[in-house]
Amino acid sequence: MAQFPFFPHTGEDVSRMLKRIGLSSLEELYADVPQEFLYRGEYDLPSALTEAETKARLEELAAKNRKLTVFAGQGAYDHYTPSVIPALAARSEFLTAYTPYQCEISQGTLRYIFEFQSMICALTGLDVANASVYDGPTATAEAARMCVASTRKRNRILASAALLPCVRKVLEAYAVFGGYALSISDNPLSALDASVAGVILPSVDKYGRVCDLDGAADAVHAAGALLVLYCDPSALAVLRTPADWGADIAVGDAQPLGMPLSYGGPYAGFMACREPLMRKLPGRIVGQAADGEGRRCFVLTLQAREQHIRREKATSNICSNESLMALWATLYLSLMGPQGMKELxxxxxxxxxxxxxxxxxxxLFDAPLEGDFVKEFVLRPRVDARRLHKYLLDKGFFAALPAEEGFVSFCVTERRTRAEIDALIAAVEQFAGEEGK
Amino acid sequence: MSYYDKLIFELSKNGRRGASVPRGVGDAEIPFGAGTLWRETPPALPEVSEPDVVRHYTRLSQLNFGVDSGFYPLGSCTMKYNPKVCDEVPALFAGLHPLQEEETVAGARELLAETERFLCAVTGMKHFTFSPCAGAHGELTGLMILRHYHEMRGDTARTRILVPDSAHGTNPASAAICGLEPVTVPSGPDGLVDPEALRPLLGPDIAGIMLTNPNTLGLFEKHIKEIAAMVHACGGLLYYDGANLNPLVGVLRPGDMGFDILHVNLHKTFATPHGGGGPGSGPVGVTEALKPALAAVDGRVSAFHGNFGVVVRAYAYLLMLGREHVRELGAFATLSANYIKESLRDKYKLPIDSVCKHEFVFDGLLDDGAREGVPGATTLDVAKRLLDYGFHAPTIYFPLLFHQSLMIEPTETESLETLDEFIAVMRKIADEAAADPMLLKAAPHHTPIGRPDETEAARHPILKYTPAA
Structure with missing residues (x-):
């Protein structure tokens, strides 16, 4: 068998190492294992491929996917990724590092996380942000737990039915055993009472509408609960901020900040809150410090919240987050700047x-919903939604995504060209013509 | 080179930008800035050119240390080399929307199905979900499955779960978040779970046990057969924390030892890069009997299909590993760990003398140099001194069983020469400590910064950039 390129052990190395340990075979390293558990069978893996064969296999698989022009969102948005981002995020000093436990040789990671936290605070208007969590929906579930932990003798969470389906499903899954009782309804503000710890509303809802949240925070706070807003961080560059609406916590997915669709991940969840809630925020947080010579540097801080210190009393079980994707978002926002984000x-x-x-x-569609939108909107077709969607799929478009309540959902990002948009319109017109026959 | 200390915000100058944006189609009037829905002032993001961005982040990267920079023996984190081809292939799937119909993503579905088959082969489980985005997320998902299993059987009284005192902190934290009360199982003097200590804790309220095997001392829980029989007999399930799966790969399979549920850290065992703390991927596997409980959480614990891009990397790695090299993986990792242990035990305190698996724990220096008026060098001091010599430090002060824990995990991708260099440096540091512990206490001397004042940073937290007045 040829030597594996990633295992440097030669036969001679193995002999030398065994000799130092005082053993004569690799098997003896497992002498303490009940011998009936040693696996003697053949592993159901292919015979080892070369690098070139591996790449060819991946290309073969990729060719089985259909290339579609994406006109849908619902939690994953097809924005352009500037070339700088993959080039810099691929630097192995970032890519192959672990969590920055040894701060003296991790200032790169620590500093971009501090910048990420600062940018999330700038977008949300809130005081403190963490270093990221897995994705937007899990950030929302963590926020629900934060609400319960930050209020006394309250464990109900009221969530809007207008949150994206992918957010609601995770909130529900976590609620089963997760220490909060969840009620999802069209008008959660009407269900406020003394048992409610938090209310979760969308800043931009599943219909794509920018929500008018006037009075929401006052109502929630008057009932002694906390207000959580689920946000699109890209749109936050032009929207009234969660802080301006009076929210206590803002969460969302950083995917629209230049992360490819990638069949759902990796993305990055973000969480920001008002200062008094800081010690209930889960996940890593980076803070500014100084070394013995007074040089500004950055460290993981407020670790008394975390699982490796507090174990079962921690604010969350989270350990790994999405650090590299936080770097993507930081690079994206640096490149775009306030003007670029506005133009986008x-x-x-x-x-x-x-x-x-x-x-x-x-x-082909009913009159649209009231309300303004930035990039995503729904329409109710007068024909079968699935047939329209399928028709467009056959023409190479991922569009008119069947959504709840008989709607189909569309999304148009800056990536869609005039030619692509015209082609989609032509396809829908053609469909309408055929339906009319 | 002098220490580069800028934040991107400090390079900002009004009017600069680093990206071009199209105008869009049509001439809808833009309402931004007017009315109540839109913000009045733009967010305080930096205004920088593309060269500014590239140079800033290149400089930041130079302040970092990764597996590609050098040896990274961080115990329990399995910092193995990450093959470059694995980083190249996820881009082939970059354009797939997660809500696309199955027939339009046949290649992606085939990749997931095949990876599931490979993981079943290596672990002995029967079904996997790829929804969890990291190891702790896998633990939580696995415990949800465990609870669904009991509830589906109408067995609702099982609200406590056994967790050895040597377990990773995520275990009790995940249990608590899943509404389970963790019950600590004390380790015996040999560092292992003693079935006799376990017996009185078992009962109809026990949902199961979370075991890391080998445990965080790198020791194989050799009573596993008896433990599995006892826990199953009381109606509980066995959860396998895959954080330490590495030494078992190619040698034995958790599924054959009686485990019902496990998670695999693809970013440890299957060579995907750690990314400075994520993205990871923590697929959860179960036995046939738990398939319905798995279905209750599959696709529901994260937005879509978990960190698909990480699974693509692991799949590529598994193809190259194949049924031949898989046989070498765990054994080489175990060989390297024992080699270091045996080469340093005359300089560092070895609390439990036994063949280890992929990692082991020293309890500080044998001679820490302490004398009248001079405090001895601690594990922290050894760790910081290692940075001076170009190595990442081991995991320190974990597990909590010892006061000066120094946990070393070399992995199977390090050469004998690298191990020998590390051993030589560790011996030199031990000698330095014996002669002059203050040299270690002042370390690191050759890193971009010295030891920060972390206490002060936590007392007066500065958590975001604020422009100077």
Missing amino acids: NAACYRSSHFLRDKLLATG
Whole structure:
């Protein structure tokens, strides 16, 4: 058998090492294992492939996927990734490091996390952000737990039915054993009482609408509960901030900040809160410090909240987060800047409104919902939603995604070109024509 | 080179930008800035050019240390080399939307199905979910499965779970978050779970046990057969914490030892990069009997399909590993750990003398140099001194069983020459400590910064950038 490129042990090395240990074979390293458990069978793995064969196999698999032009969102948005991001995030000093436990040789990771936290605070208007969690929906479940931990003798969480389905399903899954009682309804503010620890509302809802949250925080706070807003961080660059709406906690998924769709991940959840809740925030937090010579540096801080110190009394069980994806978001926001983010949202706004108006003109859809939107919108087709979706799929579009309540969902990011948008409109018109026959 | 200390915000200058953005299609009037829904002032993001960004983050990367920089013997973290081809292939799947119909993502589904088959082969389990995004997320998901299993059988009184005192902190934390009360199982003098100490803790309220095998001391829980029989007899399930799966790969399988549920850290065992603390991937496997309970959580604990891009990397690695090299993986990792242990035991305190698996724990220096008026060198001091010599430090002060824990895990991707260099440096540090512990206490001397004042940082937290007034 050829030597595996990633295992440097030669036969001679193995003999030398065994001799130092005082053993004569590798098997003796497992002499303490009940021998009936040693696996003698053949492993159901392919015969080892070379690197070139491995790449060819992956290319073969990739070729089995259909290349579609994406006109849908619902929690994953097809924004452009500037080339700088993969180039820098691939630097192995970032990529192959672990959690920055040894701060003296981890200032790179620690500093970009501090920058990430600062940028999330800038977008949300809130005081403190963590170093990221797994994704937006798990961030929401963590926020629900934070609400319970931050209020006295309250364990109910009221969540809006207008949250994205992917967020609601995770909230529900965590609620089964997770220490909070969840009620999801169209108007959670009407169900406030003394048992409610927190209310979770969307900042942009599943219909794509920018929500008017006037009075929400006052109502929630008057009932002694906390307000959590689920946000699209890209849109937050132009939206009224969670802090301005009076939210206590803001969560969401950083995926729209330049992360490829990648069949669902890796993305990164973000969490930000007001200062008084800081010690209930889960996950890693990086803080500024100084070394013995007074040089500014950065460290993991407030670790008394975390599982490796507090064990079962920790604010969360989270250990690994999505550090490298936080770097992606940080690079993205650095490149875009305030002006780029504004222009990006304007481009999405123009293109999505252009598409919506053209779609309405086909006569295939009911009158749209009231309310403004940035890039995502829903329409209720007068025909079978699945048939429309399937028709467009056959033409190479991932569009008119069947959504709840008989709607189909569309999303137009800055990536969609005039030609792509026109082609989608032509396909819908063609469908309308065929339906009319 | 002098220490580069800037934040990206400090490079900002009004009017600069680092990205170009299209205008969009159509001429809808942009409402931003007017009315109640939109923000009045733009977010305080930096305004920098593309060269500014590239140089800043390149400099930050140079302040970091990764597996590619050098030996990273961080115990329980399995910092093995990450093959480069594995980083290249996820881009092939970058354009797939997670809600696409199965027939349009046949390649991605085939990849997941095949990875599931490979993981079943290596672990002896029958079904996997890829929803969990990290190891602790896998633990939580696994415990949800465990609880669903009991509830589906109408067995609702099982609210306590056994966790050895040597377990990773995530175990009791995951249990608590899943509504289970962790019950600590004390380790015996040999560092192992003693079935006799376990027996009185068992009963109809026990949902199961979370075991790390080999445990965090790197010792194989050799009473596993008896433990499995006892826990199963009382109606509980066995959860396997995959954090320490590495030494078993290619040698034995948790499924054959009686475990019902496990998670695998793809970012440890199957060579995907740790990314400075994620993204990881923590797929959870179960036996046939737990398939319905698995279905209750599959696809529900994260937004879509978990960290698919990480699974792609692990799949590529498994293809290269194949049925031949899988046989070498655990054995080489175990060989390397024992080699270091035997080469240093005359300089460092070995609390339990036994063949270890992929890692082992010293309890500080044999001679810490302490004398009248001079405090001895601690494990922290040894760790910091290692940084001066170009190595990452081992895991320190864990497990909690000893006061000066120094946990070393070399993995199977380090050469004998690297191990010998590390051993030589560890011996030199031990000699330095004996002669002059203050040299270690002042370490590191050659890193970009010295030891920070972490207490002060926690007392007066500064957690975001604020422009100077």
